Amino acid sequence: MSSIIQLLPDHVANQIAAGEVVQRPASVVKELLENAVDAGATEIKLIVKDAGKTLVQVIDNGKGMSVTDSRLCFERHATSKIRHAEDLFSLHTKGFRGEALASIAAIAHVELKTKQDQEELGTHLIIEGSKFTSQEVAVLPKGTSFSVKNLFFNIPARRNFLKSDTVEFRHIVDEFERVSMAHPNIGFILYHNGSEMFNLPIGNTRQRIVNIFGGRTNEKLVPVKESTEIVEITGFVAKPEFAKKNRGEQFFFVNNRFIKSGYLHHAVMAAYEGLLKDGCQPGYYLYLEVPPHTIDINIHPTKTEIKFDDEHALYAILRSSIKHALGQFNVAPVLDFDRDNNLDTPYSYEGREAVMPTVQVDRSFNPFTAEDKPVRASSVSAFATPGTSFRKSERQATWESLYTGINTATEEVAEINFESEEVTGSLFNDNEVEQAVYKTYQIHKKYIVSPIKSGMVIIDQKRAHQRVLYEQFLRNITVQHAASQQLLFPLILHYNQNELDLIKEMQDSLVNTGFVFTEFNHDHIVVSGLPVNVAESEVSILLEELINDLQQEVPDSSFSQSDSIAKSMARSLAVKTGTLLSDKEQENMVNALFACKEPDVSPFNKPTFITVSVEDLDKRFAL
Missing domain, CATH: 3.30.565.10 (Histidine kinase-like ATPase, C-terminal domain)
Structure with missing residues (x-):
């Protein structure tokens, strides 16, 4: 054999x-x-x-x-x-x-x-x-x-x-x-x-980071330095206000070798506890030097994962060093307040006792008496020019004089003839009265309930708005025609080279949705026009989330890219759960949803509404 x-x-x-x-x-x-x-x-x-x-x-x-x-x-x-x-x-x-x-x-x-x-x-x-x-x-x-x-x-x-x-x-x-x-x-x-x-060019670590990620990176870097027997830590972390939605600028280097470590990343996040908004990720560029015999870098084919001998001590040292750096540079909140020198006691008053203020009260004064009393200076200064005098005859009128002639006015009013209150016709026709009965209601600032003939429909306001915006943006990109609002003061947004390349890649699609770009520089862009339904304060957040979505996977075809852009913008701009909607906004949401081509699901294939029939309600009450 x-x-x-x-x-x-x-x-x-x-x-x-x-x-x-x-x-x-x-x-x-x-x-x-x-x-x-x-x-x-x-x-x-x-x-x-x-x-x-x-x-x-x-x-x-x-x-x-x-x-x-x-x-x-x-x-x-x-x-x-x-x-x-x-x-x-x-x-x-x-x-x-x-x-x-x-x-x-x-x-x-x-x-x-x-x-x-x-x-x-x-x-x-x-x-x-x-x-x-x-x-x-x-x-x-x-x-x-x-x-x-x-x-x-x-x-x-x-x-x-x-x-x-x-x-x-x-x-x-x-x-x-x-x-x-x-x-x-x-x-x-x-x-x-x-x-x-x-x-x-050749330089130090800070210069290299700034040259790669743009000049604005320099202002957000906080240096970190710690030296122990176990590890020597150098590098930088970003200030909390520069945190982003994605995890792009996060780097660990162990003995000058880039690694990925969820354990060390958790240590960094623990150091930022209480400083970041929900869902935000800090940037960090940390260099760790450890003895070569304490690590094993041959556990992964790409050598991007490392096994440490003493991970717990490394975790504690890294977390404390980052916390110390953030506190040292007044990034973390502290209990101390800056003392204002203007509040200090003047030197000439030092040692003097405080004099208690005295208040003199005229207990016999009655503002409702008609006696001839001198007018107080405060009253004169408030209503008359200096030098004006008031005589007794001019102040003789009492509160009773305000009601003189009331009887005459009352008699004249009584003689007015009113038209008949008989209703001759309805302001609304019968159809409009029926439509008024079908009013929408908002539950827990999350769902919109609207009655229908067979029962009622319960709509998820966030998913419904996503579907409406998605079809609107996709239609604008396809037709290549969208309204744009011009900004009085153009926005200057700073990005690194990778992010700028992605924005250039989807520039045509963004222009079709209503964006107007007037300048593309090596580290920033200038936006002078926005889509009608995009606020100026939402632009940076919208583009950041859009870049994050496209960094995960850039579609090959232009249609797939347009679809991804429309989905990302719809998700960013849709009304959030917990937003209170007026009756008119609820009505517009319902009408816009059922005017869509596919109102049943959101752009991410999740149901937008459910229906509850009267028969279902009867069965529940029959129990």
């Missing part, structure tokens, strides 16, 4: 390994950038075409590789970072697994150009699907240039699962930001389709 188990060929094993290492073009960017950092480069260029599907190229000025190393680096389990198993718990570099380059070469066309500083000539390699097709000597500058072309060319199924260029490039930018933030001592440049997207 023949053997069933057999060893896989190397090229097949490499393709299987690539499934774990290379998930999308951003995975290639991460591996190549980390290799460039480990090579000791001081300047790294990332060149991307078609969101990495056509080309991902990383050029560095590091130490380069010899001819032998340039061949060995594409073999499986080949690495220069570890020699023994114990080295896995004492890592000071990034790329150590030894499968990344072999996996990349198995699913793409790879071109490598490298040269060491002491050598006169470098090495030029070309690999296609794990096969070396060319190797020659070339005149090259110091460093390494690694080009990955036609990713997943021999695995079409994996290529078909890639998202749109916008989504894939957003993932590339995320990896680029993470590596560049961890190494502010290295200059980074990013080109996409020939355009320069980022140019980050």
Whole structure:
């Protein structure tokens, strides 16, 4: 009987390994950038075409590789970072697994150009699907240039699962930001389709964060610094008033490696307890330095998750250090108040006893007597000019004089003849009287109850308004005609590069809903017109939630994008639960809902109303 188990060929094993290492073009960017950092480069260029599907190229000025190393680096389990198993718990570099380059070469066309500083000539390699097709000597500058072309060319199924260029490039930018933030001592440049997207000069951590996320980021940063035997914490947290709905600007770096940790994130949220609105997330850029032997970074293929030896102590230190930083810079509320110097006792009055005020009261004064008494100065000053005198005859009238002639007026009124009170006709016709009976009622500021012929209908006011706004926005985007209200003072809204790219992506759809953009700068936009039903105070919140929704997933087709924009705007602008509606607003809500094409469900496929028939009520009372 023949053997069933057999060893896989190397090229097949490499393709299987690539499934774990290379998930999308951003995975290639991460591996190549980390290799460039480990090579000791001081300047790294990332060149991307078609969101990495056509080309991902990383050029560095590091130490380069010899001819032998340039061949060995594409073999499986080949690495220069570890020699023994114990080295896995004492890592000071990034790329150590030894499968990344072999996996990349198995699913793409790879071109490598490298040269060491002491050598006169470098090495030029070309690999296609794990096969070396060319190797020659070339005149090259110091460093390494690694080009990955036609990713997943021999695995079409994996290529078909890639998202749109916008989504894939957003993932590339995320990896680029993470590596560049961890190494502010290295200059980074990013080109996409020939355009320069980022140019980050060498600087400190604060300058690197500001260069990536815009100039307005500097004013919201609060420095955090703590040094203990367990961990050394540096970095910044954002002030509570700059909290956002999404979790975009949240970064943990452990030993200069970006990680994701829900446990540490909970520690940060605990430090902000009582300072944030519901649903808001703070921004933070925290760098943790721990002894390498106290962490295990080899528990996940992408090395973004880390296991700590003493998580509880780390949690407590991180939470207390952030609380201390927020309190030190007067961000957290305190019981102390600033003392006003104007309230201090003057020096000349110091030591004197307070003099109690005295009040003299004329107990014999009666304002209702008609006796001839002198008029008080306060009364004179209030109603007469200085120098005016009042005689007794002028003040002789008493309160009884106010009622003189009342009898005559009463008699004249009594002689008035009124018209007959007989009703000659109805102001409303019978149909309008019937409609008046069907009045709407609001229950718990959440539901609208309206009677119908068969019973009653109970409407969820929030979902109903979402359906009305959704169809309205979608119609405006499709027809490309919407009313806009011009602002007397245009709004200036600041965003980072990723958010600006998303706003530009959906600019046409937003203009069709009524927005008017007069300027797009590198870190802000200027809005001079708004849709009719959007208040000026809601613009920043609306665009922030819209960006958050689109960052989750940017649709490929324009119709899907318009649908997502309409849904997001409807959700943001819909009347909230707990809002008191007038009778007219309730009536308009009901009429607008049943005028929609699909009034039964909200844009998110949830029911907008339920009906209760009279028979159902009779059954309940028959029990």
